[in-house]
Amino acid sequence: MSAALFSRAFHRAVLHGVLLITSLATVFPLMWMITAAFTPNDLITARAIRLWPEEPTLANFAEAASRHPIWTWLWNSILTATLITVGKLVLAVPAGFAFGRMSFPGRRTLFWFVIATMSFPTVLAIIPTYIAVVKLQAFDTYGAMIVPSIPYIGFYVFYMRQAFRSLPSSMFEAARMDGAGLWRQFTEIGIPNVLPAIAALSVISFMGAWNIYLWGQLVLEDRFKKTLTTGIAAFADLEGADRVWGPLMATSLLSVVPVLLIFLLAQRFIVEALAPGADER
Template sequence: MRTRSKLIGDGIIFVLLAIGAIVMIAPLIWMVSTSVKDKMAVFALPPKWIPDPFIWGKYSEIWTAGPLLSGIQNSVIIAVSVTVVGTFTSSLAAFAFAKLKVPYKDVIFLILLSSLMIPYPSIMIPQFVMFSELGWTDSLKPLIIPGLFGNIVMIFFLRQYLSSVPNAIIEAAKIDGSSYFGIYGRVIFPLIKPAIAAQFILWFMGIWNDYLAPIIYLNSPEKQTLQLVIASFNAMYAIQTDYPLIMAASVIALLPMLIVFIVFQKQIIESVAISGVKG
């Protein structure tokens, strides 16, 4: 009886997960399908998920329809520089907060953590005024430089991850004559690589998909990020019902996310598994 009820329960869970997967992946499939249709096929009834014929011309047209290439370059510069340098500084801060004897480190950490409760709209105008006085508007500096000093969410996550690492390992490394940077490089970093990978991809996705901050600071078309270019595509070509062009540009914008996930998927799964075991 238990085996039968377990099978029924597993079957129900499988069906619910399958429905959820279909709901989540259907828009993605429709986006890719629309990008290889002609204008009339987009509005065909009943909808055709598989185009007939496949029209690949929009993937060559998007490069001349707007500053897509410069948008990709700007997004790559921002996302890569911030996530690589910011991840390094965040992991160093997490190591200091978790394992080093720093006066008032818990108070400092709580102050940093309390900044998460401040909504971005409340500091948006003061930040803009400050960066404007520095002459950083219409440049990538406001989107890059603040992130180089770390991410409090990543610091919190890595600090909690490091709390399970025995202090005896740190003390043994000190006895062997390792400096703090040596302990970080040879002991701490290898231990937290799965956690760093998980946070890295989340941060990269957040920066890559960010729309609010770039639209505040960037005005020139050649300085705009990819998300602003896609938004301008939508404004210009939706009126012409050229949805295949918009969807082709959106597919190109999605590819870096897929590449990052494929590269880091092993570390992300390890992080989730380890967190589940520790929990």
């Protein structure tokens, strides 16, 4: 083997080794959580850490449900994340079409204004938004959790604009010649051809909404209105020093499974959305 080939093989082996170690370090906490969720609580800390349960059991889920309304938290998370995602898409998809395929005065200025909102730290808006929620008597309601989370769509508008701009102009020109108005162009030509991009944004939005923590802690006080993210924090705080790791890890596993399933189901669309497409104009 020549020196060049040996050097290339050596660097590749080192790279693969680094990637393997990094992957194991990333996956290990998840594997331990899954193992602890199905391991009897008294065995979790009594024995060395293992990556598989020795005596698998579903008792941790029942124990967690007897201590806290975890199934209600799960439903609350699904409900709020879904409505936030739908709200973002309802605003971002038409806006992306308008910026990508329509011409109107001030389009460029307005588009850059939308893009500029991406650099605005959302934490700065927490206090005025919280005051508005209290004054509107919406505190401790699902609306307080959902509505203020929807307008942060700068990235979504930009992404959808790029998706619509990547479509061939000839498609829209042919539709206009056939008498199709903007609405038909949007619904019958635009949306069907950018479904992978919409699916990708749906997953991104759902994951972001699912993981909302700080805002949920501020506006949701009733324990039956909490989401899994805020509920797990309450679970850990209420147990104190006598923390039961099995039920806590079972609840944590519930917070991971829905997002993972959605990602796996939409994986094909995400790959299509990220694959190189038509040239942008």
